[in-house]
Amino acid sequence: MRSMIALPYLVLQWLRQSAIGARRRDRTARYLLWSVIAGVANAAMLALATSFVLFLWAVGLWWLGLAMTAVLVVPVIASAAIRLVLVPAGYHRLAYQAALYSRPGPDPAAYALCVAAWAARDGVAVAWVSAQRDARRPLGDAEVAATALLAAGRGDAATARELLRSLAMLVEDHPAVRELAGEWLACDAAERGAWHEPIYPTGEDPRPTGEAVGAPTPRARLSPIDPTRASWPATPLTYLLEGIAARHTGAAGAPSARELWARWLVAPRRRTTRALVVEALAAAAPVRRESPAEAPAAADPAPLPCAVAAHLAIDARPITAETLASAVRAWDAALGDDTTRLWLARRALELDAPLGAVERAIRDVASAVTDHLARVADAAQLGAPPGARGAVGGGLARRLRHGRLDALEAAFSRWAERRHDNTRHPSIDEWREFIALWTAYGAAVAAGGLELRRLAFPHAFSKGSNMAAWLWNKREEYALSHAISRWLLDEALAVGDTEAIELGHRNCELAVPTRLGRIQP
Amino acid sequence: MKIIDNPFFVLGLTADASRIEVEREAQKLLGMLELDFEAARTYDTPLGPQLRTTEMVRAAVATLRDPYQRLVAELWARHAPPAQPEPPPRPAAAPTRDGLRRALGWRP
Numbered sequence: 001m002r003s004m005i006a007l008p009y010l011v012l013q014w015l016r017q018s019a020i021g022a023r024r025r026d027r028t029a030r031y032l033l034w035s036v037i038a039g040v041a042n043a044a045m046l047a048l049a050t051s052f053v054l055f056l057w058a059v060g061l062w063w064l065g066l067a068m069t070a071v072l073v074v075p076v077i078a079s080a081a082i083r084l085v086l087v088p089a090g091y092h093r094l095a096y097q098a099a100l101y102s103r104p105g106p107d108p109a110a111y112a113l114c115v116a117a118w119a120a121r122d123g124v125a126v127a128w129v130s131a132q133r134d135a136r137r138p139l140g141d142a143e144v145a146a147t148a149l150l151a152a153g154r155g156d157a158a159t160a161r162e163l164l165r166s167l168a169m170l171v172e173d174h175p176a177v178r179e180l181a182g183e184w185l186a187c188d189a190a191e192r193g194a195w196h197e198p199i200y201p202t203g204e205d206p207r208p209t210g211e212a213v214g215a216p217t218p219r220a221r222l223s224p225i226d227p228t229r230a231s232w233p234a235t236p237l238t239y240l241l242e243g244i245a246a247r248h249t250g251a252a253g254a255p256s257a258r259e260l261w262a263r264w265l266v267a268p269r270r271r272t273t274r275a276l277v278v279e280a281l282a283a284a285a286p287v288r289r290e291s292p293a294e295a296p297a298a299a300d301p302a303p304l305p306c307a308v309a310a311h312l313a314i315d316a317r318p319i320t321a322e323t324l325a326s327a328v329r330a331w332d333a334a335l336g337d338d339t340t341r342l343w344l345a346r347r348a349l350e351l352d353a354p355l356g357a358v359e360r361a362i363r364d365v366a367s368a369v370t371d372h373l374a375r376v377a378d379a380a381q382l383g384a385p386p387g388a389r390g391a392v393g394g395g396l397a398r399r400l401r402h403g404r405l406d407a408l409e410a411a412f413s414r415w416a417e418r419r420h421d422n423t424r425h426p427s428i429d430e431w432r433e434f435i436a437l438w439t440a441y442g443a444a445v446a447a448g449g450l451e452l453r454r455l456a457f458p459h460a461f462s463k464g465s466n467m468a469a470w471l472w473n474k475r476e477e478y479a480l481s482h483a484i485s486r487w488l489l490d491e492a493l494a495v496g497d498t499e500a501i502e503l504g505h506r507n508c509e510l511a512v513p514t515r516l517g518r519i520q521p
Numbered sequence: 522m523k524i525i526d527n528p529f530f531v532l533g534l535t536a537d538a539s540r541i542e543v544e545r546e547a548q549k550l551l552g553m554l555e556l557d558f559e560a561a562r563t564y565d566t567p568l569g570p571q572l573r574t575t576e577m578v579r580a581a582v583a584t585l586r587d588p589y590q591r592l593v594a595e596l597w598a599r600h601a602p603p604a605q606p607e608p609p610p611r612p613a614a615a616p617t618r619d620g621l622r623r624a625l626g627w628r629p
Contacts, residue, residue, distance in 0.1 A: 083626060118628075153628050184627055191621040237625065272624045304600040312524065312567050312602065347595060353588040361593050372523075 009048050009072065016041035017103075024175050024233035027242075029259065035236055035266045042076060049073045078102035082115055083268070090121035092129060104176040107515045110142030111176040117146035117153070118180070126150055138477045139427035140172035140514055145181050147428050152184065161188060166435045169483040171521055172514040178232040186241040190276065195248035240267040240277075247280035257281050304343075307334035311369065319376050325385035331369050332390025335362050366391035374399040383447035401452045404444040409459045411437055416463035419470045430471065431480055438487060450495075457495045464488050468507065482512045482521065525566045528581030528591075529598035531573060533564050536599040540586075547582035551575055567601050569608025 016038050023034035049072035056065035078098040086095035096119075099112035113136070117129045129150060133143045148163035164181045189197050234242065240263040246254035255263065264270060264277045307330040314327050334340055341358060348357040369392050377383070377400060384397035415437055418425070425433070441460060445453040464484050472481035489504030511518040529536055532546045553561035554575050563570040584590045622628075 087626070121628075184622075187622045187625045187627050190625075191618050193617045269625050272621070302600075304596070305602075308524070308597060308600045309602055315524075315568060344592065344596065347592055348588075351588040351592055353592050357589050357592055360589070361596065364593060365596060 009045060012041045012045045012048065016045065024179075027234065027239070031234075031239055032259075032262050032266055039266075046073065046076045049076060074098070075101050075103050082119075087115070087119040090119055090125065092116045092119040092121075092125040095119040096132075105174065107142075107174060109136070110140065110174045110515065111180075113142050113146045114149060114177050114180050117149035120150060120153055126153070133428065134426060136515075137427060138475075138513075139431055139480050140174075141167045141170045141181075141479075142172075142174055142177045143428055144170065144431060145177050147432075148181070149184070157188060161185065162435060162439065163432070166431070166438075169438075169487065170479050171482055171512050171519045172479050172516060174516070175233045179235045179238070182232040183235045183238045186238045186245075189245070190241050195245040236263070236267040237269065237273075239263055240273060244276050244280040248283050302339075303330070303334035303337045304340055307331045311372075314373070314376055319380045319382065321382055321385070324373065324377055324382055325388075327373060328385050328388050328390075328393045328396060331366070331392040332388065335366055335391050362391070366395065370395040370399060374403075377447070378403070381443045381447055383449055383452075386449060397449075401448045401455070404448055405452060405455055408441060408444050408456050411440060412460050412463040416466055419466055424475065427475075427477055427480065430475070430477065434467075434480070434484060453491075454495045457491055457497060457500075461488055461492065461497070461500050465503065465507075472510075478512045479514055482508065482510070486521070524597055524601060525568055525571050526577070527566070527598050527601075528584045528594050530564055530566045530571075530604060531577050531581040532585075536595045543582055543585045547578055550578045554578065565604035565606055567604055569605050 019034045019038035019041060023031055023038065026034060049068070053065045053068050053073060056062070056068060078101045082095050082098050082102070085091075086098055093116070096112045096116040099115040100108045102108075102111075104111040113129065113132055116125075116132065120126050120129050129146060133146050136143055144163055144167055148160040151157075151163065152160035164185055167178065167181055189195065240260075243255040243260045243263050245251075247260065260277055260281065264273055267273060307327070310323070310327040310330040313323055317323065341362070344358045344361055347353075348361075373392065373396055377396070384400050385393060388394065388397060415433060437460075441456065445456060448456075465488060468481045468484040468488070471477040471484070475481075485504060485507035488500065489508050492500035492504050508521055511520045524530075529538070532538075532543060532550065534542060534546055538546070550561055550573070554573070562573060564573045584594060
């Protein structure tokens with residue numbers, strides 16, 4: 001009798017796990033097929049297990065029925081129970097145990113930790129999850145994801161976003177953890193209506209042409225929602241939101257209406273997501289509009305009015321790289337134009353202005369404009385437009401480059417000082433400190449261009465290499481150390497530093513010990 | 522110099538205004554502000570209306586008395602687009618759906 005039950009149950013379990021595994025590797029229409037197979041297998045396992053338990057109960061073996069419930073029924077319903085009951089109710093410990101039972105793959109505690117963090121509501125729960133996390137060493141993707149979910153729970157969505165995105169840099173890869181992380185990021189983007197925003201990491205460089213110089217490293221970059229290149233596995237909800245985003249952005253691989261409705265059908269929370277699907281299907285492909293700063297330039301060819309209009313456009317609307325470039329171009333043209341000088345000279349004469357007033361006025365206006373544009377560009381993390389050499393463009397590039405380089409070098413130096421002092425932070429704090437520096441470096445080089453990248457890299461490489469070695473040898477934080485080395489190698493390749501490339505290759509070829517075994521990158 | 526603080530806009534004059542016109546307009550505005558006339562409380566700029574104070578009026582007239590500073594102020598005011606009685610409309614932000622993350626099962 002036992003084998004009559006056990007064999008089909010094990011076959012169904014194999015089928016379910018295989019379908020989920022295949023689904024994690026697939027983002028085509030087959031995703032839906034694998035989801036249906038996994039769902040049917042799950043339902044069949046539940047029916048079989050429940051029948052067996054009822055049979056045992058009926059023949060008086062209730063104690064065996066209870067044991068079989070724990071062994072056969074609980075793992076099948078654990079995932080649904082976590083999502084629908086335990087997390088909403090805030091039962092973090094029960095959620096943790098249910099996740100362990102749900103057979104999420106090797107190292108089930110990783111997934112369980114994230115689920116507990118997802119369910120944690122009060123200070124006691126947060127302390128419990130933090131203790132479980134700190135007990136797990138070395139640092140891996142689950143610990144980072146759990147910290148992110150705790151941050152999300154206390155309303156700090158920005159930190160959660162930053163940490164979850166940073167998972168792309170870690171070699172340890174628990175599919176169940178990545179699924180949760182991807183779903184949170186997709187839901188977060190959906191809430192903010194940020195359909196164009198990068199979410200998923202890819203193994204390739206998604207930078208558009210022209211952005212390549214100075215942008216953060218390929219490995220660390222995240223692509224826009226692009227199902228064909230996404231490397232994290234998707235939950236049915238994530239898969240649906242990917243489709244909705246693709247419809248909103250008019251992406252090439254956007255699903256048809258029928259396919260989008262099919263995704264909606266297999267995803268949870270259908271009452272909530274229905275409106276999103278309807279809205280996405282009604283959305284037209286975005287139309288590229290002309291840059292607002294270009295309109296006045298076209299209407300009025302005189303250089304000075306164009307420059308003032310472009311300047312006003314910066315104040316009137318959120319600044320973009322295009323409006324900044326337009327303003328810089330317009331000012332450089334206006335202040336270098338002979339008609340401007342002639343007009344100034346005539347008015348200086350009429351007003352009885354002191355000698356040299358024309359040159360002084362041009363200098364003062366250029367300085368005031370540069371100050372203003374530098375302030376605005378700095379706040380928006382924009383770089384000086386490439387190739388700008390005029391009074392405003394050149395000054396802006398110098399201003400932005402020096403300020404950012406100084407701040408970056410000081411931050412890397414402070415980071416590396418801890419190695420000399422042997423000041424040890426908890427593993428997660430080490431990671432957060434590195435992520436903060438990586439973000440600052442990425443923003444600075446994206447804004448400052450290749451020139452700033454080449455100036456910033458040697459210092460970052462010197463400090464970062466030492467920290468990576470310290471974290472590997474003394475702290476045994478292998479995944480963290482590897483992430484730093486990998487980033488430094490990518491940067492070395494970008495700036496063409498042969499010595500750093502050689503060292504980076506040697507460091508990155510080391511097998512990384514993780515809970516999922518030694519990973520050979 | 523911020524364009525909204527340009528002395529010609531503060532005084533409500535064109536860049537062609539003579540020295541006498543500047544002084545006369547400043548005296549008039551100071552009187553009106555003293556009496557708290559509503560018409561004197563704001564002035565138009567290309568970025569929409571701004572609040573006017575007696576300090577701003579005094580600073581504007583002092584700036585325009587200096588030939589060099591007037592030259593720079595003219596450079597901005599003469600080439601700026603016309604002053605607007607209303608602030609320019611802000612571009613619409615992407616629509617957000619507050620609470621969607623929670624509705625999809627995530628906190629907060």
